[in-house]
Amino acid sequence: xxxxxxxxxxxxxxxxxxxxxxxxxxxxxxxxxxxxxxxxxxxxxxxxxxxxxxxxxxxxxxxxxxxxxxxxxxxxxxxxxxxxxxxxxxxxxxxxxxxxxxxxxxxxxxxxxxxxxxxxxxxxxxxxxxxxxxxxxxxxxxxxxxxxxxxxxxxxxxxxxxxxxxxxxxxxxxxxxxxxxxxxxxxxxxxxxxxxxxxxxxxxxxxxxxxxxxxxxxxxxxxxxxxxxxxxxxxxxxxxxxxxxxxxxxxxxxxxxxxxxxxxxxxxxxxxxxxxxxxxxxxxxxxxxxxxxxx
Amino acid sequence: xxxxxxxxxxxxxxxxxxxxxxxxxxxxxxxxxxxxxxxxxxxxxxxxxxxxxxxxxxxxxxxxxxxxxxxxxxxxxxxxxxxxxxxxxxxxxxxxxxxxxxxxxxxxxxxxxxxxxxxxxxxxxxx
Numbered sequence: 001x002x003x004x005x006x007x008x009x010x011x012x013x014x015x016x017x018x019x020x021x022x023x024x025x026x027x028x029x030x031x032x033x034x035x036x037x038x039x040x041x042x043x044x045x046x047x048x049x050x051x052x053x054x055x056x057x058x059x060x061x062x063x064x065x066x067x068x069x070x071x072x073x074x075x076x077x078x079x080x081x082x083x084x085x086x087x088x089x090x091x092x093x094x095x096x097x098x099x100x101x102x103x104x105x106x107x108x109x110x111x112x113x114x115x116x117x118x119x120x121x122x123x124x125x126x127x128x129x130x131x132x133x134x135x136x137x138x139x140x141x142x143x144x145x146x147x148x149x150x151x152x153x154x155x156x157x158x159x160x161x162x163x164x165x166x167x168x169x170x171x172x173x174x175x176x177x178x179x180x181x182x183x184x185x186x187x188x189x190x191x192x193x194x195x196x197x198x199x200x201x202x203x204x205x206x207x208x209x210x211x212x213x214x215x216x217x218x219x220x221x222x223x224x225x226x227x228x229x230x231x232x233x234x235x236x237x238x239x240x241x242x243x244x245x246x247x248x249x250x251x252x253x254x255x256x257x258x259x260x261x262x263x264x265x266x267x268x269x270x271x272x273x274x275x276x277x278x279x280x281x282x283x284x285x286x287x288x289x290x291x292x293x294x295x
Numbered sequence: 296x297x298x299x300x301x302x303x304x305x306x307x308x309x310x311x312x313x314x315x316x317x318x319x320x321x322x323x324x325x326x327x328x329x330x331x332x333x334x335x336x337x338x339x340x341x342x343x344x345x346x347x348x349x350x351x352x353x354x355x356x357x358x359x360x361x362x363x364x365x366x367x368x369x370x371x372x373x374x375x376x377x378x379x380x381x382x383x384x385x386x387x388x389x390x391x392x393x394x395x396x397x398x399x400x401x402x403x404x405x406x407x408x409x410x411x412x413x414x415x416x417x418x419x420x421x422x
Contacts, residue, residue: 038308041308041309041310042307042308042309044303044305044310045305045306045307045308045310045375048303048305048373048375049375051366052338052364052366052373052375055338055366055368056338150308151306151307151308151377154307155377213336214336214337214338214366214368215335215336215337215338216337216338216339217323217324217325217328217337217338217339218324218325218339218340222324222340223338223339223340223364226340226362226364227340227364230364230375230377234307237307
């Protein structure tokens with residue numbers, strides 16, 4: 001049985017751990033609010049970009065079979081998977097669930113004899129994936145110095161990937177990130193970004209204007225050449241923002257659980273401590289009484 | 296009183312401006328374009344330069360744009376930009392830095408003609 005002193009120390013240490021998890025929860029909550037705001041403010045941009053993409057790409061037929069970001073290359077051999085994870089740990093299942101989704105995809109692709117290349121954004125994902133697929137990782141991106149994600153960060157990543165694409169290093173690109181649904185739920189999402197996926201939305205109110213006629217200056221092809229890289233960067237930017245909101249949400253609920261577990265633990269330890277203390281007192285009393293009787 | 300139409304300027308981080316205007320001049324890649332109400336539906340890319348907006352109230356607003364796209368549709372003009380800065384907040388150091396960045400890119404990139412035209416339009420900005 002642990003001594004009273006030991007118990008006291010244990011209670012104290014659990015209490016200080018609880019203080020830390022509580023503080024982390026508060027910080028995560030504040031950061032989550034910021035991340036959510038950022039995600040919301042970027043929404044008009046990506047929505048409008050999507051509309052613009054739709055109105056241009058509809059009816060656009062590439063004249064030559066060269067590599068482009070809209071229709072992709074003719075080949076279907078090499079896949080580039082981009083994994084979005086966090087830079088810091090202690091955020092529940094955030095990193096492991098998205099890494100798991102990536103692993104499943106890699107297994108599927110390898111069964112079909114495709115070549116897989118991986119880019120890790122965030123240190124934690126790299127740590128998880130490198131054990132199994134160390135050879136496939138072609139690049140990592142460290143965002144630990146970035147406090148709040150700016151468009152420039154996404155631009156750097158997308159420039160790198162686009163360069164790889166035109167150097168014929170991959171044929172298709174998929175991104176893996178956690179989509180923010182709520183504080184307690186983040187959905188691991190797989191999205192194809194190269195070739196660009198045009199999602200047709202039938203109940204879209206904009207459907208009528210999609211059919212409308214546009215004049216282009218310069219021609220459609222040249223506008224697309226500029227628009228597609230930009231659109232790609234926006235997808236990356238969106239994924240980064242979603243991922244960071246999810247990370248904070250995940251951390252917040254993980255820390256909330258940890259604080260609750262700590263207080264359960266403190267309760268049971270305190271009970272145990274009180275019982276042991278009472279036992280010691282009773283024991284001493286018995287000793288005194290039986291000593292007195294023996295005299 | 297000239298007719299007005301709605302304009303919207305968006306950047307990745309926020310909606311920069313949403314207002315009604317009577318005339319908007321945009322530095323499109325193939326020359327400046329002035330948009331009035333009831334312009335034909337139009338899509339164009341934009342080179343670095345200044346967008347000038349005559350607002351409904353009669354005020355004029357001048358905004359720097361680094362690159363982007365303009366879409367005119369159903370009497371509303373949408374400008375999708377990477378970067379927008381009010382002209383008053385812009386200084387020559389910033390523009391010079393941009394030129395240097397682009398020149399650095401020029402060495403490593405293939406599509407030099409486009410970069411060169413961007414550099415040219417940056418250089419021709421009068422501050």
